[in-house]
Amino acid sequence: MPSVRTPGALLIALIAGLSTAAPPELRIKTAGEPLSDGPVGQVERRLDATRQYRIVRFKRPPDPSRLRQLERRGxxxxxxxxxxxxxxxxxTDPQDPLVEDLLELIPFGAEQKISPVLKRMVSQRRTAQFIVEFQPDLLxxxxxxxxxxxxxxxxxxxxLAPHHLLVQGDWSLVERLARWQEVAYVFPAPSSEETADLVPCGAILDRSGPLPQYVASYGPGWDGPGLGSASLTYSFQKLxxxxxxDIAREQFLRAMAVWQRYVLVSFTPSWNTLASRNLNIWFxxxxxxxxxxxxxxxxxxxxTFYPSPPNPEPIAGDMHFDDAETWRVGAFPDLFSVALHEIGHAxxxxxxxxxxxxxxxxxxxxxDLAPVDIAMIRTLYAPRPNEVPPEPPFPAAPQLSISFPPPGQPYVTTANQVTVTGTATHPQGIRSVRWITSAGGSGMATGQEQWLAGPISLNEGTNRITIIAESTVGxxxxEVVEVIRLSNSTSSSAINPTTPQSPGPGTPWTPEANEPRTYQPPRTVTPNAPAQPGKETPTAPQPPPDDTTPPVLDVTWPASPLASWSSPTIDIxxxxxxxxxxxGVRWSTSAGAAGVAAGTTVWEAHAVPLIVGIxxxxxxxxxxxxxxxxxxxTIRRW
Ligand SMILES: [Zn+2]
Ligand SMILES: [Zn+2]
Incomplete structure (x- = not known):
């Protein structure tokens, strides 16, 4: 995060922070620990004598000119x-009258920088692996x-996250490190057998940036102070x-159901991505x-953005997911697991x-939640009464494996298509096996327990093919397989580098896409087009050198270039x-969604997502x- 902020942005954040009606409280995990280092930690060590890190409060809302003065003082x-x-x-000069006039320094000593969980762990084992979190602007x-x-x-x-380092040591080392003012917090490391698939939670946000690890919660929850209930809505801006x-949506519904089982929160669907008290999910x-x-x-x-208050609406509660990831179900990165964690922040x-x-x-x-999660969420919301029987555990996921191409490493081919085969089993049976490619193609596999997907068209370069098996219980x-299609070296010099790659032959997904899809060959014949699918021939069309005329493009639906629409998606x-x-025909929206239309001379951009508004x-x-x-x-969605 940037270490310099503009006074304007700062003031907005400050006003947001000060406008809360609830009595202010510092939600620090170790707030009850004794202050063995004195009021502001006199026995501290510091790397840089010209700076000190402090937790501060503004004694009163400062005006922009005072904030600029503070910035000039460093x-x-x-x-x-x-x-x-x-x-x-x-x-380092704490006697600065301007600083004294504006800022209250909050005592935060070495004892408060040591996680209580780590304290228990080290007393049992003498040494432990722990993570040292440093102040956010340290190099x-x-x-x-x-x-x-x-x-x-x-x-x-x-x-490891950028400001974390993994250390092994005893209690004395933990205490010595906590005395450094450059150290923000020390807490237990994950157990070592788990580190293969670890990824840090990217950021936990309010408008001012990520929060330190020693912060326990953000605000009193959507129900305000005390233990109450909260009715929230959720929307999918883009999946x-x-x-x-349908598979992605199900992961979020499962994750919401888990939190709902333990506390009095409810989630109902909404199409209004900008509503208050709405968790907007956006890939x-x-x-x-x-x-x-x-x-x-x-x-x-x-x-994820924390609730309101104190975060401002409509961003409060919103969850953003990186759509450059190959999201998966039952394997890393498992969408249900990440959604469960992010809903906790929301x-x-x-x-x-x-x-x-x-x-x-x-x-x-x-x-499911761990006992510590159930205890934590019940510090913000009322527990769901015991008379409600707990939900039965979730039914098992299917066992899915790919036989061909062999798993484990990318499969390299010069062919322009590939057929993927494998097996899928589930005690209650398999309903369907489908495939989807990184180029936007998709379709149904034939067979269920023994399935065959394809032939699937390949673009030159890396193609990610995701296979999804769904059981009869939902x-x-x-599983993902990577296929790299090499260009034929004799023809590659003739390929115009700006030639768009044609989309795969599959059709886009619809939520009710449970019927087998048929293979539709591309409608357009281009000069020097591949003779037959399946043959290992160069497939990029060779353009005549003097073609400078762009295609004539017409939109036939919506009939007017200014349309009004009520559904969350539209077919164009x-x-x-x-x-x-x-x-190739591609589409993109002002909200950031993009895709490839099916067909060329006659094309359809299917299920283009629309946000409410323009x-x-x-x-x-x-x-x-x-x-x-x-x-x-231009389509106005209402
Ligand atoms: Zn997180
Ligand atoms: Zn974001």
Whole structure:
């Protein structure tokens, strides 16, 4: 996160923080621990004599000019500490009258930087693996320097979050590290056998950025102070590209049902993505308008905005997921597990220090809440009365495996199609096996326990094919196979690099897509097109060198370029003509959704998602020489 903030943004965040009517409280896990280091930690050690880190409160709302003065004195507000505190980096002179006039320094000593869970663990085992969380603006070299000065052994691990390091040691080392003002918190590491699939929760957010690990919860929950009940809605702005919509939706419904089983919260569906008290679920990529851009495949998976109050609406409770990930069911990254964790944040929980918790800051695969999660959520909401019988455990997921291509590594081929085979079993039987590709193709496999998917068209380069098996009781499992299609070297020099790749032959998903799909060959014949599918021949069409005429593109539905619509999705249809041949029609929306239309000369963009309000959908048709035409339709969804 940036260490310098503009005074304007700061003021908005401050007003949001100060406008809450509830009595302010610092929701720190170790607030009850004794302050052995004195009021502001006199025995602290520090790496840099010119700066100190403090938890501060504003004595009264400052005006923008006072905030600019503070910034000029070198004061930086780094992270919120709910409800009304901040982690601040201050110059070392604490006698500055402006700082004294505006800021109250909150005592936060070394004792309060040690997780109570770690304390129990070390007293039982003498040594433990633990994670040291550093202050958010520290450089990687400074973090390691602190550890070397204490003689600590640390492990570099690729799964660690940017300001975490993994250390093994005894109680004395924990105490010595906690005395460093550059250290924010020390808490237990995940047990070592779990580290294969660990990914940190990307960020837990309010408008001012991620929260420190020592924060227990954000605000009093949607029900306000005390233990009450909350009625919330949820909406799907866009579902993941890598799973069929009905399977993805089911993972969220399962995850909401888990939280609902233990406390008095309820979730009802809504189409209004901008409503208050609504958890809007959005799969998106890269920068998406909230200053926390996603980072492509791997790394950050998701982030969630805390409830209102104190977070502002309509963003409060919203959950964003990185759509560059290949989301899966029953395997990592398991959508149900990540959704279960993020809904915990949307209900107001911070991160737990207990590695068995669903709310531990590194995701694992979960089936249910741990006892510590149930206890934590019951500090925010009233427990569901005992007379309600607990739900039966979820039925098992199918066992799905891929036989061909052989699993474990990408399969390399020069063919333009592949047929994937495998098995799927479930005690109650398999209802369907389907496939979906990273290029937007999809279809039904033939067979169930022994299934065959394809032939599936391949684009040049890497193709991710997701196979989804669904049982007759509605549970699902997915597996992914990567197929790399190499270009034929004799023809690759003739391929125009701007030639769009044609979409796969499959048809888009619809939620009721339980009927077998038939293979539809591409409608357009282009010069030098592949002779027959299945043959290992170069397939990229070779354009005539002088084709500079773009296709003629028409939208036939909606009939007007300014349309009004009530459903969350719309089918857009049209035609495209070209003297050489149209090779692909793509669509994208102003809300960030995009896809490939089925067909070319006659095309249909199926189930284009619409947000409530104004949507601009852009259709682009390209020919083999890379000449493209665009048309836009503006659709107001009400
Ligand atoms: Zn989290
Ligand atoms: Zn976001």
């Amino acid at each position: 004061v930086r507000l780094l992270t919120r500490v709910p409800d009304d505190g901040w982690v601040a980096r201050l110059p 990687p070299g400074e973090m390691r320097w602190v550890l070397s000065l204490e003689g600590a052994q640390w492990r570099e691990a690729s799964w 993941p590209a890598s799973l069929p919509p 998106t990529t890269g920068a998406h308008g909230d200053s926390y851009p996603f980072d492509g495949s791997g790394g950050m998976l998701a982030h 209900l107001g929980l911070g991160h737990s220090d207990d590695p068995s918790s669903v709310m531990y800051p590194y995701y694992r695969r979960y089936e 549970t699902a499992a997915s 249809r049209g035609t495209a003509r070209d003297d050489v041949g149209v090779v 949507n601009t959908v852009t259709i682009q048709a390209c020919d083999a020489a890379g000449n493209c035409s665009q048309r836009s339709v």
